[in-house]
Amino acid sequence: MAALLSAAKLEAFYGPTQVLHGLSFDMQEGSITTLLGANGAGKTTTLRAVCAMIRTRGEISFDGQRIDARGTEDIVRLGIAHVPDGRGTFVHLSTEENLRLGGYTRRDRHAVAADIERMYEYFPRLRERRRQQAGTLSGGEQQMLAIARALMLKPRLLLLDEPSFGLAPLIVGQIFDIMRTINQKEKVAILLVEQNAAMALELADHVYLLETGRIVISGDAEAIRNDDSVRRSYLGY
Amino acid sequence: MNIFWEQVGSGLVTGGIYASVALALVMIYQATHQVNFAQGEMAMFSTYIAWSMIHAGLPYWVAFVLTVLISFVGGVVIERVIIRPVENAPVLSVVVVFIGLLVIFNSLAGWIYTYTIKSFPSPFPSQPLFGFRYVSPHGIGAIGVTLVVLVLLYAFFRFTPLGLAMRAAAQNPASARLVGIRVGWMLALGWGLAAAVGAVAGMMVAPIVYLDPNMMSGVLLYAFAAALLGGIDSPGGAVLGGFIVGVLENLVGAYVIGNDLKLSLALVLIVGVLIVKPAGLFGKTLVTRV
Numbered sequence: 001m002a003a004l005l006s007a008a009k010l011e012a013f014y015g016p017t018q019v020l021h022g023l024s025f026d027m028q029e030g031s032i033t034t035l036l037g038a039n040g041a042g043k044t045t046t047l048r049a050v051c052a053m054i055r056t057r058g059e060i061s062f063d064g065q066r067i068d069a070r071g072t073e074d075i076v077r078l079g080i081a082h083v084p085d086g087r088g089t090f091v092h093l094s095t096e097e098n099l100r101l102g103g104y105t106r107r108d109r110h111a112v113a114a115d116i117e118r119m120y121e122y123f124p125r126l127r128e129r130r131r132q133q134a135g136t137l138s139g140g141e142q143q144m145l146a147i148a149r150a151l152m153l154k155p156r157l158l159l160l161d162e163p164s165f166g167l168a169p170l171i172v173g174q175i176f177d178i179m180r181t182i183n184q185k186e187k188v189a190i191l192l193v194e195q196n197a198a199m200a201l202e203l204a205d206h207v208y209l210l211e212t213g214r215i216v217i218s219g220d221a222e223a224i225r226n227d228d229s230v231r232r233s234y235l236g237y
Numbered sequence: 238m239n240i241f242w243e244q245v246g247s248g249l250v251t252g253g254i255y256a257s258v259a260l261a262l263v264m265i266y267q268a269t270h271q272v273n274f275a276q277g278e279m280a281m282f283s284t285y286i287a288w289s290m291i292h293a294g295l296p297y298w299v300a301f302v303l304t305v306l307i308s309f310v311g312g313v314v315i316e317r318v319i320i321r322p323v324e325n326a327p328v329l330s331v332v333v334v335f336i337g338l339l340v341i342f343n344s345l346a347g348w349i350y351t352y353t354i355k356s357f358p359s360p361f362p363s364q365p366l367f368g369f370r371y372v373s374p375h376g377i378g379a380i381g382v383t384l385v386v387l388v389l390l391y392a393f394f395r396f397t398p399l400g401l402a403m404r405a406a407a408q409n410p411a412s413a414r415l416v417g418i419r420v421g422w423m424l425a426l427g428w429g430l431a432a433a434v435g436a437v438a439g440m441m442v443a444p445i446v447y448l449d450p451n452m453m454s455g456v457l458l459y460a461f462a463a464a465l466l467g468g469i470d471s472p473g474g475a476v477l478g479g480f481i482v483g484v485l486e487n488l489v490g491a492y493v494i495g496n497d498l499k500l501s502l503a504l505v506l507i508v509g510v511l512i513v514k515p516a517g518l519f520g521k522t523l524v525t526r527v
Contacts, residue, residue: 051415053411053414071414072414072415073414073417073418073419073420076414076415076416076417077417081415082415084411084412084415088409088411088412088415089412090405090408090409090412091408091409092404092408093401093404093405093408097401100398100401101401101402101405101413101416101418102416104398104401104402104416104417104418105416105417149416150415152416153416153417
């Protein structure tokens with residue numbers, strides 16, 4: 001089966017500084033893959049590289065097409081939704097306006113309206129706050145809004161950057177449950193960057209471990225979870 | 238007392254002009270965090286284009302609509318061709334580009350049309366409506382046109398998907414790209430709209446102050462003061478600021494410092510606002526959580 005997303009010898013740069021050194025990985029349709037690693041390992045950079053938010057070299061392909069030379073707006077329109085670190089909420093706009101913007105590129109107005117309702121089913125807290133200014137929502141609510149907005153694009157691949165960041169464990173649990181549901185019901189592949197290795201390993205099928213811009217371990221999530229030495233040396237628990 | 242109401246009346250008329258130009262300034266500022274110093278000269282040039290069409294025999298409102306459309310396209314082209322190459326340049330480089338545009342439009346107008354003052358027709362009847370003596374018929378018409386433009390713009394930004402996308406692109410370009418919005422074209426559209434609004438303002442003020450290449454330099458200064466007073470990132474504030482500055486200018490000129498020094502009010506306002514409350518009356522401070 002051809003990979004949904006694949007990268008070959010991917011390099012990425014912030015200005016003159018090289019941060020990714022020849023990453024090669026791939027993801028299958030409908031799978032959940034997680035990128036783990038310490039701070040500064042290059043996990044967020046990898047997601048940004050996929051979306052062409054930074055300068056890259058090397059090949060990235062999505063659904064058989066090369067995307068490394070395209071702009072962010074075009075890559076997104078191919079079916080990749082990115083929930084960036086920091087949520088990227090439109091803080092001055094209302095909750096519902098944020099969701100409508102998620103559906104901006106879609107033609108069918110009725111389907112978009114129906115999908116907004118579906119997002120409120122997944123995240124009832126957002127329905128309560130639909131007219132509220134998005135910047136006044138709590139951290140957990142903004143994270144839910146960011147995920148909902150990404151889902152409004154009807155993506156085939158969802159890039160999630162540290163969804164647990166700054167959130168209470170209870171909310172993190174809820175969000176991870178919703179991600180599992182979304183993966184199963186909407187058939188959305190998820191590329192997840194997480195500091196919370198334990199939760200990420202519970203959710204994912206496949207794991208890549210990054211260290212200073214290189215992949216050092218790649219394997220089944222189940223296997224890594226059960227491998228004590230890997231967990232202790234790289235994941236700290 | 239008659240004089241007072243006359244001053245207030247004509248202050249509202251010119252205030253409407255300032256409000257329109259201030260709104261154009263704020264629209265571009267919100268999207269780019271740059272002040273378009275060439276806004277006035279672009280408006281003046283648009284008014285000359287209208288003048289050429291009227292002089293060639295076109296009916297007023299035909300020339301009006303065509304000028305607005307041409308100005309819109311001109312604004313889009315300027316953004317794509319001149320502003321886009323410097324969008325990531327240091328602030329001073331961008332400011333120099335704007336000033337360059339200002340000088341080019343001013344000189345181009347003078348070269349093509351000469352510096353002789355021209356009269357510009359008003360589309361409104363010369364008989365005072367209902368015997369209302371405090372504001373001229375053109376003045377009332379100008380206020381009306383200003384309000385229509387402002388309402389249309391508000392409705393566009395508030396209720397249409399494209400308006401929502403433009404607001405999003407201005408506030409958070411990175412996130413806007415992540416939902417597929419072509420941010421570059423949103424900026425170009427914003428410039429087009431600002432140029433169109435400026436053209437309307439120019440055509441409304443020209444019958445009052447007569448058309449010459451330096452017609453808008455004073456207006457720009459007042460509009461700048463109005464935008465700062467209202468809050469450089471607040472469209473509603475810019476509009477309110479415009480009317481306040483218009484009325485204040487006339488009252489201060491009539492009762493305090495005389496008409497020759499009226500323009501200094503604008504400068505005093507600019508400096509005063511920046512010292513006392515840089516955010517202006519309605520500049521927003523928003524609560525955001527991480």
